Each structure stands twice: as structure tokens, then as C-alpha cells.
Amino acid sequence: MKIAFYTLGCKVNQYDTEAMRELFEHAGWETVPFDGEADVYLINTCSVTQISDRKSRQMISQAHRRSPGAFLVVTGCYAQTEPDRVRDLPGVGLVVGTDGRKEIVRTVEQALCGAVSESVPDIRRVRTFEEMGAVEDSRTRAVLKIQDGCSNFCSYCVIPYARGPIRSRSPESVESELKKLASNGFREVVLTGIHLASYGLDLKDADIGLADVLKIAERTEGIERVRLGSLEPGFCGEAFAESAAGLSKLCRQFHLSLQSGSDSVLKRMNRRYDTAGFERAVSVLRNYMPDCAVTTDVIAGFVGETEEEHRETCAFVKRIGFARMHVFPYSRRKGTAADRMEGHLERAVKERRASELIAIGKEMEEAFVGSLVGSDQTVLIEDDGTGYTGNYVRVRCAGREGDLVRVRITGRDRTLAFGEVLP
Numbered sequence: 001m002k003i004a005f006y007t008l009g010c011k012v013n014q015y016d017t018e019a020m021r022e023l024f025e026h027a028g029w030e031t032v033p034f035d036g037e038a039d040v041y042l043i044n045t046c047s048v049t050q051i052s053d054r055k056s057r058q059m060i061s062q063a064h065r066r067s068p069g070a071f072l073v074v075t076g077c078y079a080q081t082e083p084d085r086v087r088d089l090p091g092v093g094l095v096v097g098t099d100g101r102k103e104i105v106r107t108v109e110q111a112l113c114g115a116v117s118e119s120v121p122d123i124r125r126v127r128t129f130e131e132m133g134a135v136e137d138s139r140t141r142a143v144l145k146i147q148d149g150c151s152n153f154c155s156y157c158v159i160p161y162a163r164g165p166i167r168s169r170s171p172e173s174v175e176s177e178l179k180k181l182a183s184n185g186f187r188e189v190v191l192t193g194i195h196l197a198s199y200g201l202d203l204k205d206a207d208i209g210l211a212d213v214l215k216i217a218e219r220t221e222g223i224e225r226v227r228l229g230s231l232e233p234g235f236c237g238e239a240f241a242e243s244a245a246g247l248s249k250l251c252r253q254f255h256l257s258l259q260s261g262s263d264s265v266l267k268r269m270n271r272r273y274d275t276a277g278f279e280r281a282v283s284v285l286r287n288y289m290p291d292c293a294v295t296t297d298v299i300a301g302f303v304g305e306t307e308e309e310h311r312e313t314c315a316f317v318k319r320i321g322f323a324r325m326h327v328f329p330y331s332r333r334k335g336t337a338a339d340r341m342e343g344h345l346e347r348a349v350k351e352r353r354a355s356e357l358i359a360i361g362k363e364m365e366e367a368f369v370g371s372l373v374g375s376d377q378t379v380l381i382e383d384d385g386t387g388y389t390g391n392y393v394r395v396r397c398a399g400r401e402g403d404l405v406r407v408r409i410t411g412r413d414r415t416l417a418f419g420e421v422l423p
């Protein structure tokens with residue numbers, strides 16, 4: 001039997017698709033490209049914005065148009081949040097919730113034999129981390145998911161509904177996966193999760209947190225670099241910064257999701273920090289690691305955001321000086337608290353505010369790359385003759401794929417830096 005996969009959205013989704021692909025291949029299925037002929041198409045959807053919802057529906061329709069007789073399996077956050085709508089799309093044979101993929105091969109095979117009806121409910125069995133390996137991000141870098149789920153319930157976010165409560169990979173599994181990656185030639189690992197800062201909170205007997213995972217990575221021979229996914233500002237206190245600064249393999253890049261630089265908007269978003277707390281976290285990180293890059297996400301035009309609140313955000317992000325900033329216009333998510341709030345803004349207003357923030361983000365990014373000119377950095381070379389510094393600046397320089405080279409940054413073109421390899 002032939003199966004084709006399509007993934008929308010974040011690294012966690014890519015990770016999940018890869019895990020499912022492995023399960024199907026172990027069961028003897030042949031993986032074929034998504035634009036080819038397959039018996040089954042599996043679409044792993046995303047629901048982070050309304051555009052993601054639309055794109056998810058488009059990919060389902062595309063697969064159905066290509067092979068009207070094929071069986072379509074839809075999983076991921078959009079399938080989880082709008083299962084009825086997904087089930088009604090032509091060709092969809094199975095809708096699987098985000099936690100129901102452990103049994104995916106058996107369920108699909110049964111469904112193909114007619115043993116499972118077309119309207120299979122979301123399957124809520126939990127897939128263990130031990131059953132999931134890492135995902136290749138490039139030939140030198142792999143992504144290892146160590147945490148899933150979130151219980152924060154930010155007012156705009158569907159993730160706690162779609163992915164359920166916090167679950168963490170055991171430290172033993174982290175260690176063995178890291179060793180496996182090192183022996184497979186990966187030199188850099190990105191530790192990822194939906195809400196990474198809560199790693200370990202569910203491992204009641206282990207008394208372990210993210211800082212302990214970083215120590216495991218530090219002692220894994222062959223892994224030269226470790227990068228972290230998104231962190232909460234509240235997590236980045238003195239204790240974390242001090243221990244992070246003592247780790248030679250941890251990349252000096254910290255992604256702290258800001259979402260808004262206005263305290264009143266943060267409150268409506270149900271975020272668990274204010275701008276003063278955020279600024280404190282950044283200054284602690286910079287205090288211990290002066291060359292670190294602090295990157296962020298911002299939502300433009302949240303419900304009820306006034307022009308003044310938007311200006312506060314613009315001023316705040318400039319004051320912090322992010323090395324990179326992703327901006328999203330607020331997107332209404334059904335079932336969330338924000339969806340029920342009064343004062344949704346017009347699309348044109350959200351887009352105009354997003355464009356203003358994107359322009360500020362570009363300036364800040366160029367300024368950060370410019371600030372590295374004249375400095376010495378370590379670059380991990382990828383297959384196209386460029387590579388990243390620890391603080392996540394792309395550098396063009398000499399070297400072979402997989403080499404870690406010391407370079408002097410000699411110049412830059414916008415956000416691409418140029419480096420000369422040091423003897």
C-alpha cells in the first residue's frame with residue numbers, strides 16, 4: 001500500500017508526521033510524494049490562524065481532486081478543533097486527534113477494511129515519547145520533541161484544547177535519543193515542545209526540569225550544539241540564566257514570545273507576565289550572555305487593541321531590540337475566550353499594524369546582524385555553503401557541510417553575514 005504525507009504548520013507537526021511515517025514504513029507501507037498517486041493521503045493540519053485552517057482544507061481538497069478514490073486521513077490541530085467540518089469534506093475517511101496517532105496504522109488499516117466506520121471519533125489514546133524519534137531539520141541538525149501540551153489557556157490560543165495537558169519525555173528517553181542522534185552524525189539538536197518551560201512538571205517522581213535536560217545534552221558526546229524552542233519570560237530568571245551561561249553547547253539564542261508590548265493587552269490575552277517582567281527576563285539573559293540573540297513573536301491587532309496600545313507595543317519592541325521578530329495579525333479562533341470578547345478589529349487595521357511591526361522587526365534584525373561585524377563566531381556549515389552562528393545569524397563562509405568553523409564576521413548584506421575562516 002502507498003501512503004503520501006503532507007504537513008502544515010510548526011516543527012512539532014513536522015515531528016509528528018515523521019513519527020507517523022516511521023510507523024507506516026515499519027508496518028510495510030511505501031511512502032510516495034504527495035503529488036503522486038497514493039492509496040492513502042495523510043494530511044497533518046495546523047490551526048494557528050484562519051489562513052492555516054483554509055490551507056488545511058485546501059490540501060485536503062487537493063488530495064481528493066488528485067485521487068478521488070483515495071482514502072484521506074486528517075490529523076493535527078485543525079482536525080482536532082473542527083472535526084465535524086473536516087469529516088464533511090469530500091474524500092475524508094478518518095479524522096484522528098492529535099493524541100490518537102499511536103494506533104494510526106492499525107486504525108487506518110481497519111478503516112480500509114471497513115472495520116471502522118467513516119465517522120470515527122477523535123481517538124484520544126496517548127502516544128508515548130518513547131515511541132517517537134527525532135526529526136531531521138537539515139543534514140546536520142535534528143529536532144527532538146521533549147514536551148507536548150499546554151495548560152496556560154492564553155485567551156487567543158486553541159492549543160490547550162487541541163493538544164491537551166502537559167506531557168514530558170523522560171530524561172532517560174532524552175538521553176538515549178541524543179546518543180542516537182550523535183551516532184547518526186547530527187551535530188546540532190533543537191529541543192522543542194509546545195510549552196517547553198513546563199518540561200518536567202508532569203514527571204512527579206523525577207524532580208527534573210529543562211535545565212537538567214540541558215545538562216544531559218551538554219554531556220552527550222558528538223552533540224556539539226543545543227538550541228531551545230520558545231520559552232516563557234517567567235522561566236528566564238537568575239537561576240536559569242546562570243546555569244545556561246555555564247553550558248558550552250547551548251546556543252545563545254532565546255525565543256521569548258512577547259505577543260504584545262502593552263500591559264492591558266497582555267492581561268486580555270491572559271499571558272502570565274507584564275512588560276516589566278519581560279524586560280527583566282531579557283536583561284538577566286543579556287547580563288549572563290551578552291552576545292545572546294533574543295527573538296520573539298508578536299500578535300498585531302488583538303481584540304480591542306487601541307491605537308495607543310499598538311504604539312506601546314511598537315515602542316516596547318524597539319526598546320528591547322529583538323534579533324528577530326515574527327509578526328502575526330490576530331486571527332480569531334473558535335472556542336477561545338478571545339473569540340467571545342467584544343471589539344474585534346477590522347482586517348485592514350490588523351494588517352496595517354502588522355506591517356508597521358514587520359518593518360520595525362526588519363530594522364532590528366539588520367541592526368543585530370550588523371552588530372556582529374568584526375566579532376568572531378562559530379558557524380555550523382550546512383549543505384549550501386552557509387551556516388548559522390550560535391546566536392542564529394546566517395553566515396556565508398568557507399567550509400564543508402557539518403564542519404564547525406571559527407570565523408570573523410567581515411560584513412553583511414541585510415541579514416546575511418559574511419565570514420572569513422580563522423586559522
Ligand code: SF4
Nearest residue numbers: 150152153154157159
Ligand atoms: S502558552 Fe499560551 S499561546 Fe502558548 S501554547 Fe499555551 S496557551 Fe497557547
